Amino acid sequence: MSSPRRVVVVGGGIAGVTAADALRQNGFDGDLTIVGDERYPAYSRPALSKALLRDPDGLTAHELPPAIHGGTELRGLGAVGLDVDARMVLLDDGGRLAYDGLVIATGCRARRLGEGNEDALDELTLRTIDDAWRLRARVADRPSVVVVGGGPLGMEIASSCVDNGCDVTLVSQGPPLLAQLGRHLSGVFRSAATARGLRVVESAGARLERGDAGTRVVLAEGDVLEAALVVTAIGDRPNVEWLGSSGLLDHGALVADAAGRVCPGIVAAGDVASVPTPHGIRRVPLWSSAIDQARAAAASLLGFEGTSGDHRPYFWTEQFGLSLKAVGHLPLAGEPELVDGDPAEGRMLLRWSSAHDVSDSAVAALNYRIPIPRLRRLCEPAAAG
Amino acid sequence: MRIELDRPRCEGHGLCEEEAPALLHLDDDGELVLDRDEVAEGSPEAVAASAAVRVCPVAALRLA
Numbered sequence: 002m003s004s005p006r007r008v009v010v011v012g013g014g015i016a017g018v019t020a021a022d023a024l025r026q027n028g029f030d031g032d033l034t035i036v037g038d039e040r041y042p043a044y045s046r047p048a049l050s051k052a053l054l055r056d057p058d059g060l061t062a063h064e065l066p067p068a069i070h071g072g073t074e075l076r077g078l079g080a081v082g083l084d085v086d087a088r089m090v091l092l093d094d095g096g097r098l099a100y101d102g103l104v105i106a107t108g109c110r111a112r113r114l115g116e117g118n119e120d121a122l123d124e125l126t127l128r129t130i131d132d133a134w135r136l137r138a139r140v141a142d143r144p145s146v147v148v149v150g151g152g153p154l155g156m157e158i159a160s161s162c163v164d165n166g167c168d169v170t171l172v173s174q175g176p177p178l179l180a181q182l183g184r185h186l187s188g189v190f191r192s193a194a195t196a197r198g199l200r201v202v203e204s205a206g207a208r209l210e211r212g213d214a215g216t217r218v219v220l221a222e223g224d225v226l227e228a229a230l231v232v233t234a235i236g237d238r239p240n241v242e243w244l245g246s247s248g249l250l251d252h253g254a255l256v257a258d259a260a261g262r263v264c265p266g267i268v269a270a271g272d273v274a275s276v277p278t279p280h281g282i283r284r285v286p287l288w289s290s291a292i293d294q295a296r297a298a299a300a301s302l303l304g305f306e307g308t309s310g311d312h313r314p315y316f317w318t319e320q321f322g323l324s325l326k327a328v329g330h331l332p333l334a335g336e337p338e339l340v341d342g343d344p345a346e347g348r349m350l351l352r353w354s355s356a357h358d359v360s361d362s363a364v365a366a367l368n369y370r371i372p373i374p375r376l377r378r379l380c381e382p383a384a385a386g
Numbered sequence: 387m388r389i390e391l392d393r394p395r396c397e398g399h400g401l402c403e404e405e406a407p408a409l410l411h412l413d414d415d416g417e418l419v420l421d422r423d424e425v426a427e428g429s430p431e432a433v434a435a436s437a438a439v440r441v442c443p444v445a446a447l448r449l450a
Contacts, residue, residue, distance in 0.1 A: 019440055022440060026433050045443050045445060047443050048443065048444060052444070062395075064445055065440075066439055066447070066448050288443050289401055292441050296437075317399065370415070372400030372412035372416060373403070374400055374404055
């Protein structure tokens with residue numbers, strides 16, 4: 002395949018911008034255009050639910066250094082279609098972008114509990130910088146809050162609301178964080194959260210409805226939770242609708258190989274892409290995975306062989322006075338081994354080993370300061386032996 | 387080009403060390419140490435430095 006001369010990157014988030022930078026670093030000197038529907042330059046999404054929401058002076062916590070690709074960035078412009086045969090991206094303003102190399106990095110959006118009824122409900126989510134500003138402003142008045150969703154994002158939002166002096170109830174399907182961190186760590190986080198005043202309600206499911214005093218949460222068991230502020234964090238949906246008639250989707254998923262390749266001339270990276278993992282083909286919506294995938298995708302698009310974005314994912318969360326760093330594919334299932342630390346003091350370095358698949362081992366550091374390179378080395382088969 | 391560290395922003399993740407182990411590292415206390423802060427523009431070191439800057443989730447590094 003000849004090297005492309007005109008590359009279009011769809012998606013202006015960290016995956017898209019990293020792919021653009023990586024194209025240049027791999028020697029691509031052709032025409033480069035990055036188009037994305039957000040009005041802002043790429044920012045750090047992990048910061049939105051951490052420092053930006055929690056710290057009074059964390060207002061710039063999400064800001065990243067400028068990109069180095071020197072291409073054309075079209076912001077506030079979304080893609081609405083892709084014509085693979087004509088090699089053309091269709092834009093929401095009626096414009097078209099021709100390409101001979103395409104990077105798909107359109108990311109995800111928040112899944113909404115009140116899907117289809119957005120206008121009648123006051124449901125906040127946290128996905129974009131605009132969401133974060135909105136939430137920060139509402140939380141400043143110290144309202145009563147119900148957070149729906151017991152995953153890392155829901156728990157981080159709940160933690161920030163508690164820190165801001167709000168009365169907070171968290172609705173979770175099963176114990177919070179169980180699905181991501183396993184039973185042991187889930188229990189540690191729940192204890193820390195309730196000690197700081199979080200009320201946890203486990204429920205089989207929840208829906209939103211409009212009440213007299215605003216939006217309220219109705220649980221599957223029939224209970225009704227009222228609060229001045231309802232925030233949901235129930236997962237995300239990949240932005241693939243614009244690819245609907247492209248022929249690239251497989252049962253609604255945009256599947257790429259370990260090097261980011263979708264088909265000749267088209268690569269994908271970041272939250273939108275489903276990629277091979279030890280747990281099957283799935284999206285890995287994490288910061289460092291988006292960057293790894295973007296670099297691999299850029300190299301693949303230029304015809305370099307043997308690149309792989311399949312590194313062990315890095316995940317971290319800060320909430321309720323706890324800091325957790327983990328390397329490996331979530332969930333952290335089964336019983337961990339204590340490598341170092343002191344459970345009585347809450348400092349722990351834990352390892353999960355998989356007997357049948359060494360690529361599936363994981364390490365987590367709880368309130369234990371350790372750089373990622375060391376954490377990663379503990380994951381390697383030699384360290385586990 | 388100069389690598390600049392905004393120390394108060396640094397959270398000690400260490401993703402930068404993975405990108406540019408010849409230029410910076412975290413010490414035993416988890417504090418980031420710049421072993422070299424000048425890199426020649428266009429050099430392999432500059433590419434590594436740029437990758438280190440990009441991967442930091444709290445934007446504690448800059449290349450100026």
